[in-house]
Amino acid sequence: MRLLGYVFRQSAGLLAFTVFAGSVAGVAAAGLISVIARSISAKNGLVLIWPFVGLCLLTVIAGSLAGIASIRLIQGAMYRMRVDLSRKILATRHATLQKIGRRELYTILNNDILMVTQSFQQMPFLLGQLVLLLACLVYMAWLSLSLFLPFVVLLGSTLAFYFALERIPFRKLVAMRVQLDDLNAALRDLIDGSRELQLNNDRANYFLSEVLSRQAALQRKLANDSLSLFALVSTFGNILFYLIMGVVLFAAPFWGQHPGAELTQFAFALLYILGPIQVLTTSIQSLRNGEIALRRIELLDKTLPESGADDARSDTRDPWTRAPSSLSLQSVLYRYRDELDELSYTLGPIDVELRSGEITFIVGGNGSGKTTLGMLLLGLYEPMGGTILLDGVIVDSDNRDRYRQHFSAVFADFHLFEQLLQKDREAMDHRANAYIARFGLQSKVTADGGRFSTIKLSSGQRKRLALVASFMEDRPIYLFDEWAADQDPEFKRVFYRELLPDLRARGKMVIVISHDDAYFDCADRVLRLGDGRLLDVEVDAARRAAAV
Numbered sequence: 001m002r003l004l005g006y007v008f009r010q011s012a013g014l015l016a017f018t019v020f021a022g023s024v025a026g027v028a029a030a031g032l033i034s035v036i037a038r039s040i041s042a043k044n045g046l047v048l049i050w051p052f053v054g055l056c057l058l059t060v061i062a063g064s065l066a067g068i069a070s071i072r073l074i075q076g077a078m079y080r081m082r083v084d085l086s087r088k089i090l091a092t093r094h095a096t097l098q099k100i101g102r103r104e105l106y107t108i109l110n111n112d113i114l115m116v117t118q119s120f121q122q123m124p125f126l127l128g129q130l131v132l133l134l135a136c137l138v139y140m141a142w143l144s145l146s147l148f149l150p151f152v153v154l155l156g157s158t159l160a161f162y163f164a165l166e167r168i169p170f171r172k173l174v175a176m177r178v179q180l181d182d183l184n185a186a187l188r189d190l191i192d193g194s195r196e197l198q199l200n201n202d203r204a205n206y207f208l209s210e211v212l213s214r215q216a217a218l219q220r221k222l223a224n225d226s227l228s229l230f231a232l233v234s235t236f237g238n239i240l241f242y243l244i245m246g247v248v249l250f251a252a253p254f255w256g257q258h259p260g261a262e263l264t265q266f267a268f269a270l271l272y273i274l275g276p277i278q279v280l281t282t283s284i285q286s287l288r289n290g291e292i293a294l295r296r297i298e299l300l301d302k303t304l305p306e307s308g309a310d311d312a313r314s315d316t317r318d319p320w321t322r323a324p325s326s327l328s329l330q331s332v333l334y335r336y337r338d339e340l341d342e343l344s345y346t347l348g349p350i351d352v353e354l355r356s357g358e359i360t361f362i363v364g365g366n367g368s369g370k371t372t373l374g375m376l377l378l379g380l381y382e383p384m385g386g387t388i389l390l391d392g393v394i395v396d397s398d399n400r401d402r403y404r405q406h407f408s409a410v411f412a413d414f415h416l417f418e419q420l421l422q423k424d425r426e427a428m429d430h431r432a433n434a435y436i437a438r439f440g441l442q443s444k445v446t447a448d449g450g451r452f453s454t455i456k457l458s459s460g461q462r463k464r465l466a467l468v469a470s471f472m473e474d475r476p477i478y479l480f481d482e483w484a485a486d487q488d489p490e491f492k493r494v495f496y497r498e499l500l501p502d503l504r505a506r507g508k509m510v511i512v513i514s515h516d517d518a519y520f521d522c523a524d525r526v527l528r529l530g531d532g533r534l535l536d537v538e539v540d541a542a543r544r545a546a547a548v
């Protein structure tokens with residue numbers, strides 16, 4: 001039902017057509033049974049040949065149309081589900097995404113959507129079988145009400161019993177899906193940490209036997225338990241059904257007169273509906289898988305805000321029409337909470353003002369809060385206290401998305417896109433190739449057709465390419481988090497002594513998180529953090545250094 005509900009919301013018309021075609025196929029198949037059953041007891045069975053051929057054709061045509069329509073319906077629904085979720089993820093606060101966790105997001109986007117697709121895909125066939133079953137029941141009632149009534153009561157009780165029993169393997173299936181997150185985390189560790197593991201066989205063996213195999217074995221156990229139980233429940237259900245057939249047929253002579261032909265046709269219909277019943281009971285497990293996956297997707301969907309609910313999208317009114325000249329933090333506070341929702345770290349309160357045409361360094365020891373302050377400045381974290389003002393305008397959830405559009409950043413754990421992700425590819429290629437040459441990468445990579453020719457480069461080279469992408473954005477405010485950490489001495493000098501002053505000369509506000517104390521003199525202002533507090537603000541560092 002959940003699955004049908006979702007598809008219905010996506011495209012009611014196509015769903016109605018699928019249901020209609022599937023039902024026609026089911027009714028036609030039931031008509032075939034009636035024709036075959038009648039031909040067994042008819043004196044001249046040949047007269048039924050045209051109805052037989054016609055119903056065969058109708059079953060095939062309606063069944064095929066239902067199949068094709070359902071494929072389009074489901075693929076369309078899955079496409080929209082993927083795009084909607086991706087859009088919502090982009091509209092979600094970074095802190096919320098961090099809380100949900102990468103592995104959960106990956107499992108939902110990869111595994112769960114695929115699972116739902118597979119589960120949906122059999123819907124029209126199952127619907128056809130259900131309609132066939134219902135049509136056969138109607139036919140059986142028409143054949144003999146006195147045989148049908150005890151049969152239908154027994155069938156109803158068996159089905160109720162079956163669904164009560166089926167809750168047990170269903171619970172195991174839910175546990176299996178929950179554990180899949182842990183298995184996927186181990187698999188990601190295997191892939192991301194393969195170098196470290198290949199260097200140390202003892203660690204690799206421990207990882208294989210104690211981490212990965214353990215998770216894989218747990219998944220196997222849960223799968224074995226749930227699938228075996230499903231198979232048992234299904235077989236049990238089928239046997240009960242045979243028992244019902246036996247009870248109805250053997251006991252028939254004891255409750256009323258039944259002509260031979262009526263009994264034969266009823267027995268034939270009974271045998272025939274065994275097929276749809278078996279199909280429906282054995283497909284329950286796959287439907288349940290789809291249902292569990294869809295629940296995870298819906299849960300994520302609810303956790304993520306409606307488009308624009310977290311931070312209004314940038315199509316809202318822009319309070320900043322000119323390039324900003326000042327960015328102030330007033331008593332800004334941010335707190336991390338641990339798994340138990342207890343406070344684990346506090347940054348701030350921080351009061352500081354940054355200006356355009358200035359280079360500001362944020363310095364301090366590991367864990368002093370530099371990156372956290374950077375995230376607050378970028379508008380990727382929302383302050384838990386205090387205010388951020390850009391050109392005197394308070395940044396809030398109505399304008400935070402607009403605010404973010406003033407920044408370009410290269411994070412310490414940056415992500416390098418192969419595509420330039422900008423329109424007007426030709427002009428962009430031209431600009432990108434100019435930066436590529438300036439950053440000394442022209443022999444390694446080119447920009448062509450809106451993408452880099454390769455991103456398989458050394459880590460320092462990849463970082464230079466990330467700088468190309470950042471410079472291409474041409475934003476009024478730049479933030480670099482330990483950008484120069486893995487650059488050779490020559491390019492480090494170029495970065496601090498040429499590129500940063502160039503940006504400053506172009507009126508940009510430049511924020512640099514750095515441990516390179518040899519270059520602190522490049523800054524107009526140095527913010528020194530210690531244990532989440534702003535210990536010191538050194539102003540005019542660059543000018544004083546030049547004067548010495």
Ligand SMILES: Nc1ncnc2c1ncn2[C@@H]1O[C@H](COP(=O)(O)OP(=O)(O)OP(=O)(O)O)[C@@H](O)[C@H]1O
Nearest residue numbers: 098336337344345365366367368369370371372373
């Ligand atoms: N996602 C997170 N969840 C919980 N706590 C975090 C998280 N990220 C950082 N912290 C905590 O915040 C503190 C500051 O981290 P931050 O990354 O801002 O430091 P940093 O000064 O940039 O350090 P480094 O120089 O090592 O990059 C850390 O001590 C850590 O305990």
